[in-house]
Amino acid sequence: MSEAVRVENITAAYRKEPVLRNVSFALPQGRLIGIVGPNGAGKSTLLKAVLELIPKSSGNVEILGSSVRSQKKNIGYVPQRGNVDWDFPTNALDVVMMGRYAQIGWLKRPSKKDKALAVEALERVGMKEYADRQISQLSGGQQQRVFLARALIQDAQVYFMDEPFAGVDATTERAIIDLLKELKEKGKTVIVVHHDLQTVTEYFDWVLLLNQRLIACGPVEQTFTSELLQKTYGGRLSFIQQENLKI
Amino acid sequence: MLYELWILAISSLVAATCGIVGTFLVLRRIAMVADAISHTVLLGIVGAFLVSQTLEGPLMLIGAAVVGLATTYFIQVLDNAGVPADAAIGVVFTSLFSVGVILVSLYARDVHLDVDHVLMGDISFAPFHTIEWNGIPMGPQAFWVILAVFIIDLALILLLYKEFKITSFDPALAAALGIPVTLIHYLLMTMVSITAVASFDAVGAILVVALLIVPPATAYLLTEKLSRMIIVSALTGVAAAVTGYYTAKYFNVSIAGCIASAAGALFLIAFLFSPSQGILLRGRQRKKAAAPASS
Amino acid sequence: MQEWLQFLSSPNLQWVMAGAALLGLASGVVGSFVLLRKESLVGDAMAHAALPGICLGFLVFGRETLALMGGAALTGLLAVYAIRAVHSQSKIKQDAAIGIVLSVFFGFGIVLLTMITNGSYSQSSGIDEFIFGQAASLVGADVQILIASALVLLILSFLFFKELKLLIFDPLFAGGIGLPIRFLNALLSSMVVLVVITGIQTVGVILMAALLITPAVTARYWTDRLGVMAVLSGLIGGLSGAVGALLSSTISGLPTGPVIVVTATAFFLISFLFAPQRGILFRMMETRKNTQFVLNNFLLDTMYEKLEKRYAAGQYSALFSRRELEEQTRLPRNGLEKTIQALQKQGLLTQTDGKYVLTGTGLAYAYDSSLLRRIQDIHLTHEAELGSWKEASANGDLRKPRDYLMNERIHSLLTAEQKLPVSLAIKQSSIEYADQA
Numbered sequence: 001m002s003e004a005v006r007v008e009n010i011t012a013a014y015r016k017e018p019v020l021r022n023v024s025f026a027l028p029q030g031r032l033i034g035i036v037g038p039n040g041a042g043k044s045t046l047l048k049a050v051l052e053l054i055p056k057s058s059g060n061v062e063i064l065g066s067s068v069r070s071q072k073k074n075i076g077y078v079p080q081r082g083n084v085d086w087d088f089p090t091n092a093l094d095v096v097m098m099g100r101y102a103q104i105g106w107l108k109r110p111s112k113k114d115k116a117l118a119v120e121a122l123e124r125v126g127m128k129e130y131a132d133r134q135i136s137q138l139s140g141g142q143q144q145r146v147f148l149a150r151a152l153i154q155d156a157q158v159y160f161m162d163e164p165f166a167g168v169d170a171t172t173e174r175a176i177i178d179l180l181k182e183l184k185e186k187g188k189t190v191i192v193v194h195h196d197l198q199t200v201t202e203y204f205d206w207v208l209l210l211n212q213r214l215i216a217c218g219p220v221e222q223t224f225t226s227e228l229l230q231k232t233y234g235g236r237l238s239f240i241q242q243e244n245l246k247i
Numbered sequence: 248m249l250y251e252l253w254i255l256a257i258s259s260l261v262a263a264t265c266g267i268v269g270t271f272l273v274l275r276r277i278a279m280v281a282d283a284i285s286h287t288v289l290l291g292i293v294g295a296f297l298v299s300q301t302l303e304g305p306l307m308l309i310g311a312a313v314v315g316l317a318t319t320y321f322i323q324v325l326d327n328a329g330v331p332a333d334a335a336i337g338v339v340f341t342s343l344f345s346v347g348v349i350l351v352s353l354y355a356r357d358v359h360l361d362v363d364h365v366l367m368g369d370i371s372f373a374p375f376h377t378i379e380w381n382g383i384p385m386g387p388q389a390f391w392v393i394l395a396v397f398i399i400d401l402a403l404i405l406l407l408y409k410e411f412k413i414t415s416f417d418p419a420l421a422a423a424l425g426i427p428v429t430l431i432h433y434l435l436m437t438m439v440s441i442t443a444v445a446s447f448d449a450v451g452a453i454l455v456v457a458l459l460i461v462p463p464a465t466a467y468l469l470t471e472k473l474s475r476m477i478i479v480s481a482l483t484g485v486a487a488a489v490t491g492y493y494t495a496k497y498f499n500v501s502i503a504g505c506i507a508s509a510a511g512a513l514f515l516i517a518f519l520f521s522p523s524q525g526i527l528l529r530g531r532q533r534k535k536a537a538a539p540a541s542s
Numbered sequence: 543m544q545e546w547l548q549f550l551s552s553p554n555l556q557w558v559m560a561g562a563a564l565l566g567l568a569s570g571v572v573g574s575f576v577l578l579r580k581e582s583l584v585g586d587a588m589a590h591a592a593l594p595g596i597c598l599g600f601l602v603f604g605r606e607t608l609a610l611m612g613g614a615a616l617t618g619l620l621a622v623y624a625i626r627a628v629h630s631q632s633k634i635k636q637d638a639a640i641g642i643v644l645s646v647f648f649g650f651g652i653v654l655l656t657m658i659t660n661g662s663y664s665q666s667s668g669i670d671e672f673i674f675g676q677a678a679s680l681v682g683a684d685v686q687i688l689i690a691s692a693l694v695l696l697i698l699s700f701l702f703f704k705e706l707k708l709l710i711f712d713p714l715f716a717g718g719i720g721l722p723i724r725f726l727n728a729l730l731s732s733m734v735v736l737v738v739i740t741g742i743q744t745v746g747v748i749l750m751a752a753l754l755i756t757p758a759v760t761a762r763y764w765t766d767r768l769g770v771m772a773v774l775s776g777l778i779g780g781l782s783g784a785v786g787a788l789l790s791s792t793i794s795g796l797p798t799g800p801v802i803v804v805t806a807t808a809f810f811l812i813s814f815l816f817a818p819q820r821g822i823l824f825r826m827m828e829t830r831k832n833t834q835f836v837l838n839n840f841l842l843d844t845m846y847e848k849l850e851k852r853y854a855a856g857q858y859s860a861l862f863s864r865r866e867l868e869e870q871t872r873l874p875r876n877g878l879e880k881t882i883q884a885l886q887k888q889g890l891l892t893q894t895d896g897k898y899v900l901t902g903t904g905l906a907y908a909y910d911s912s913l914l915r916r917i918q919d920i921h922l923t924h925e926a927e928l929g930s931w932k933e934a935s936a937n938g939d940l941r942k943p944r945d946y947l948m949n950e951r952i953h954s955l956l957t958a959e960q961k962l963p964v965s966l967a968i969k970q971s972s973i974e975y976a977d978q979a
Contacts, residue, residue, distance in 0.1 A: 077423035234925025278641040341752030342807035345800035457645035507649020
């Protein structure tokens with residue numbers, strides 16, 4: 001079985017300053033993987049560079065053993081929620097259906113089946129009764145769930161999620177993580193940009209520590225150690241040694 | 248009577264076409280790019296005229312499309328190079344428009360291409376400019392041109408509906424799904440350009456802006472579904488065209504100006520009284536509370 | 543020559559040139575504030591919105607310059623407030639709000655205009671000249687008004703310079719320290735309106751925006767300081783006005799407004815292409831250089847690391863085959879080729895028997911580059927103690943990484959984490975390197 005994601009020597013630079021320096025790693029399939037690092041560590045940049053949404057200075061990416069382009073149908077992507085206009089005239093169901101636009105193909109319209117799938121996806125995130133709701137009337141957490149449902153309907157093998165827990169309430173966070181675990185149980189790979197260290201061990205079984213370059217990548221119990229965290233955060237986390245972090 | 252019908256038919260078609268295309272301009276927050284294009288198509292018209300020495304035929308539409316795309320592209324180049332977006336629009340449209348005006352003054356002075364006409368339109372003459380097909384009178388040329396553009400625009404939007412929608416709502420996801428975001432953008436800009444040039448006979452290139460932006464903005468306040476926004480936008484445009492025409496007739500003033508003013512009046516009504524958005528009726532507090540913290 | 547002098551000394555041309563230059567000067571200065579406020583197109587909307595005001599002024603008071611200007615000012619200001627209201631009171635975004643106000647006001651202006659031209663008003667001819675402007679018709683009295691309003695604008699810009707600067711840069715802070723934000727906003731809007739109503743007679747409502755936007759954008763390419771920018775923008779605007787007026791009166795049939803705009807655009811294009819630092823050519827070269835710089839260092843680092851490993855394993859070969867480089871760096875073929883060529887050109891890399899080897903200078907350079915990267919790593923992993931790398935590197939000289947080793951703490955951390963590069967040939971090459979640097 002090939003790796004979910006194999007990245008070789010990605011370098012992305014802004015002017016003379018590299019944002020990502022020579023990052024290489026391989027992520028196994030069927031795991032729930034957290035990308036963790038301080039602000040400005042290049043977590044979102046890494047995600048976008050892997051998905052070829054931004055240019056990189058050098059490096060090579062393979063997803064499920066072949067090029068990103070050829071695997072688009074197996075890739076699910078959840079961008080940050082703040083990037084879209086939530087006043088857009090559309091409802092929750094419609095946004096979810098957008099996840100299938102690539103599969104539906106050119107010139108074709110969403111079918112009854114697509115609609116049924118969208119309803120099902122909304123149901124899985126506990127949002128079925130909001131299907132007809134205009135998206136501007138949803139709360140932050142509900143909007144995030146809609147985005148998640150949109151990723152579910154893509155029925156991808158590898159999911160990339162950019163800060164899905166940002167600005168959501170505790171209930172939603174719980175619901176989202178349950179869902180991600182469910183995806184993992186089904187053999188999907190879920191890669192999540194995450195910034196809350198408190199929950200890393202609880203949420204993920206594999207972790208990638210990033211601070212411009214790769215610090216470590218591996219099973220959470222081996223990788224999420226105070227020594228490596230110290231390296232990632234440059235000693236800014238003096239509380240790591242203290243008891244509030246379950247390591 | 249027939250004369251009046253033709254005028255109503257032409258202006259309503261223009262309004263509907265602009266309303267449909269303009270919806271995506273408003274949603275993509277590029278309304279002012281449309282403003283720029285509707286100015287610069289003058290250059291395309293002049294260019295086409297200098298090449299062909301006539302003001303007819305598809306060359307006009309091609310000239311407009313080329314200049315429209317060039318306008319979009321130049322704005323993009325300046326934008327990427329760090330010029331503030333609104334200033335980029337300003338620099339590009341004023342310069343290309345100026346070149347157009349200068350060319351008209353130098354080379355096209357004595358012919359029937361006067362800047363006032365292109366800019367402000369003169370729909371009252373449109374019905375007299377008729378065409379024949381195999382000896383059968385077919386009615387005004389302007390009508391057939393705008394009808395053709397209407398059909399092209401509508402067909403493209405129907406065929407590529409979901410692509411237009413997703414690239415307008417979430418371009419990042421669209422790119423990740425492999426949908427050609429840039430191609431769709433330039434296609435839309437081509438549609439704006441040919442719409443602007445086909446409309447200039449009726450309302451003039453500048454007041455095309457009014458029909459491209461104001462009815463869609465009105466519909467934006469009134470609807471919560473994209474397909475409905477497109478329909479309401481087209482209908483609002485038609486309503487503006489009809490009321491504008493009769494107002495103009497009554498007061499004996501510019502038809503194009505009245506259509507733009509009527510569109511403005513309809514927008515004002517929606518702005519004040521829209522059930523969900525109107526500033527006089529809505530429960531604004533609730534909406535603000537529900538808005539995401541990140542926006 | 544004689545004719546030219548005669549031509550230049552014709553009083554009419556002098557009036558027109560003086561008027562256009564003053565107008566360019568004033569709008570250039572005000573335009574810099576507007577540009578940085580990101581309200582360039584609001585200026586465009588104001589200019590379009592002046593048309594109904596001019597017509598209203600005419601309808602009520604007749605063809606009095608003050609009435610026309612007063613009307614234009616009124617609707618121009620009204621347009622600004624309408625844009626703000628639409629934008630802030632509904633979900634309509636700024637660009638659409640500008641488009642709505644611009645086109646509806648202009649459309650209504652056209653309605654009034656036809657009302658005037660179709661009606662039986664005396665002296666109605668020439669009102670429609672406001673759409674495109676008619677500089678050639680500027681007479682002494684017009685230029686006097688131009689001089690007056692240009693002076694007012696320059697004095698206001700000078701008097702309120704620091705307040706306007708703060709308003710643009712940080713309105714919240716400006717409000718916090720007690721500056722009257724509302725007043726300053728109104729002041730800036732009024733200044734724009736004054737520019738617009740002064741300018742429309744010359745260049746017309748449609749092209750007025752260019753005088754506000756283009757000189758200011760052009761000036762921005764040459765300076766980072768608002769004061770310099772305002773002066774420069776004023777000069778560019780003034781020059782464009784004078785040159786445009788001169789050209790259009792020399793060549794018959796050339797309309798003044800568009801020629802002024804094209805002249806200003808020419809200044810812009812030159813700056814856009816060739817200005818140092820910000821110009822597009824400079825930036826393209828810079829980007830290419832930066833990318834190559836990153837790749838060069840990447841290859842050097844990779845080779846150095848490999849050499850270290852060989853050294854540790856007791857192998858002393860310094861040669862690399864092409865394949866080895868490909869495997870080690872995983873750069874695409876042409877990227878690697880370019881990087882090798884760049885390094886060869888700099889004398890850092892050389893070829894023997896089809897294999898690649900670092901020169902003495904190259905070895906020293908690679909040592910420095912690896913060292914720098916590792917010091918950077920140390921900084922990242924001990925940021926709390928050593929401070930952020932950005933600050934540390936901003937204060938130091940990046941080209942002398944070995945100086946950082948003077949810092950005992952960094953040295954000991956590097957040693958402790960086994961990151962101190964093995965100084966392979968450092969001794970014999972350092973002299974050579976020093977010569978180069």
